[in-house]
Amino acid sequence: MFSDVEFLSRLQFAFTIMFHYIFPPFSIGVGLLLVIFESKYVITRKKVYENITRFWIKIFAANFSVGVASGIVMEFEFGTNWAQYSRFVGDVFGSPLAAEGIFAFFLESGFLAILLFGWNRVKPGVHLFSTIMVALGSMMSAFWIVVANSWQQTPVAYELVEFNGHMRAVITDFWGMVFNPSAMVRFGHVLVGAFIQGSFLVISVSAYYLLKNKYVDFARKSFSIALFIATIASISQLFLGHEHGKVVAEYQPAKLAAYEGLYETQTNAPLYIIGYTDPETKSTYGIKIPGMLSFLVHGDTNAEVTGLNAIPEKDWPPAAMVFQSYHIMVALGMFFIALTLFSWFLYFRNKLFSSRIMLRIFMFSVALPVIANQLGWVSAERGRQPWIVTGLLRTSEGLSKSVTAEEVIISLILFILVYILLFFVWLYVLDKEIKHGPTDENSPEAGYQSEEDFAETISKF
Known part of the structure; x- marks a missing residue:
């Protein structure tokens, strides 16, 4: 196992990307809430919304910094560990990555400076516009990354061209590549998952303050707004997940069969609520609803759903x-x-x-959306195996030819050590900011601002 370059390279990439993916959903979710918080402040002129906005800007900035630092590594891994893959998809993959850097990252990072340092230097409308641009930038960053990944899931608008003795995929229609069959539904699924994760972070911190009976007005208002977003997002995810499943059924039947532990192609295919599957015996055990999978995929309980046995076993994902x-x-x-x-x-x-049980549940539940988002990517990426580009390039064919197992092990150990340190620094900063609270020592706790105070504040801008 530890002499297998493919296994080690996949383990290294999985570790780095899963660590990185802790942070972008927080940025996207909190970014949306920042827009709402600051809009409420500009419209209502209530001091509490100023306190909420300024507090969460600091949390957003800390999260954004770690997300950027942890994300850079993956682009280098494409060249060091996955050179053959990079050669094959470079023409396709390079375009959305370049667009992500130009139209998303620079937009987000540029206006973030105004969020951090412009509160007393620009007018409220300008600051709100900057907040909107930061939130939009974080979403656009997710869009281009999802586009690139979705093309690997459902490749279209390309042709295979031989170059220097190697086959490579070349774009024939840029917008066809961008709006590939799975891109938009996957983008919506990822975006809403991020809204849930960011909302639960705000709810968790608010619940902590309410349990401590601190910053009560601040906590109640931020809790209520975040709960509203979390509710809408959670319900929306049910429908987006359903639409995503239909796309998977059409373009990646092996992945859907692995999702549901379906080995035999059949009508009236069951949907398992809970259970486990055994690829060795080609059997799945658990609580199931007969016909429900056929109904969800095709709208008809008698419709046929493709099982794994219809696919060569060498092309099965790890079910x-x-x-x-x-x-x-x-x-x-x-x-x-x-x-x-x-x-x-x-x-x-x-x-x-007033329910301390519910507040405690919310305080500790902040980790659950992180786990859900991570498992979503595990399902999508492991479900695509053994293909790194569905139907075109196997994962084993994408490896760099010169990298050795020893080199990957050493770099993996170093990444683990550095990322552990980075993670604890992130936790330390969050803990410090949360315990410090949303207000300065000399400022009033979240409350209403008088017209005179508001006019004086505006004059400073």
């Missing part, structure tokens, strides 16, 4: 892992829907903020 990661992700999604809807029931009965 056991994919089945479990997919089902845990779905279970977490259903939990988010139940939790948020029940919270609104308590909210309208004026019992949510």
Whole structure:
């Protein structure tokens, strides 16, 4: 195992990308909430929304910094570990990555400076516009990355050309590549997952303050707004996930079969609620709903769904892992829907903020959307195996020919050490900012601002 360059390279890339993917969803989710918080401040002139906005800008900046630092490594890995893959997809993959850097990263990072240092230097409208641009930049960054990844899942608008003795994919239609069959539904799925993750971070911190009976007005308002976004996003994810599943069924039937542990092509195909699958015996065990998979995919319980046995076994994904990661992700999604809807029931009965059990659940549940997003990518990427580009290039064919197992092991160990340090620095900064609280020592706790105070504040801009 530890002498297998392919296994080690895949392990290294999985570790680096999974660590990196902790941070972009937080940035996207908190970015959206920042727009709402600051809009409320500009419209209502309430001091509490200024405090909320300024507090979460600091959290956003800390998260953004670690996300950038951890993301740079992956681009180097394309050249060091996956040179054959980079040669094959360079013409296709390079375009969305360049667009991500030019139209997304620079947009986000440029206006972030105004968010951090411009509160007392620009007018409120300019600062709000900057906040919108930062949020838009974070979403556009996700868009171009998802486009690149989706092309690997459902490659279109290309031709294979021989260059210096190697085959490579060349774009024949740029917009056809961008709007490939899975790009938009996957982008929506990723974006909404990020909204859930960012919302649960805000809710978690707000719940912590309410349990401590600190910054109560601040916590109640930020909790309520974030809960609204979390609820809408959680429910939306149910429908987006369904649409994504239909695309997977059409273009990647092996992946869908692994998701559902379906080995025989059949009508009235069952949907497993919980269980496990054994690829050795080609059997799946658990609680199932007969015909539901056929209905969800085709709208007809008698429709046929392709099983793994219709696909050469050498092209099977690792069904056991994919089945479990997919089902845990779905279970977490259903939990988010139940939790948020029940919270609104308590909210309208004026019992949510007084329920210490619910506040504790929310305080610790911040990790669950992170796990769900990670498992979503595990399901998508492991479900694509053994292809690195579906139907065109196998993962084993994308490796660099010169890299050795020893080199990968050494670099992996170094990455682990550095990333552990980076992770604890991130946690330290968050802990420090959260314990410091949303207000300065000399400023009033979140409350209403008088017209005179507001006019004085505006004059400083």
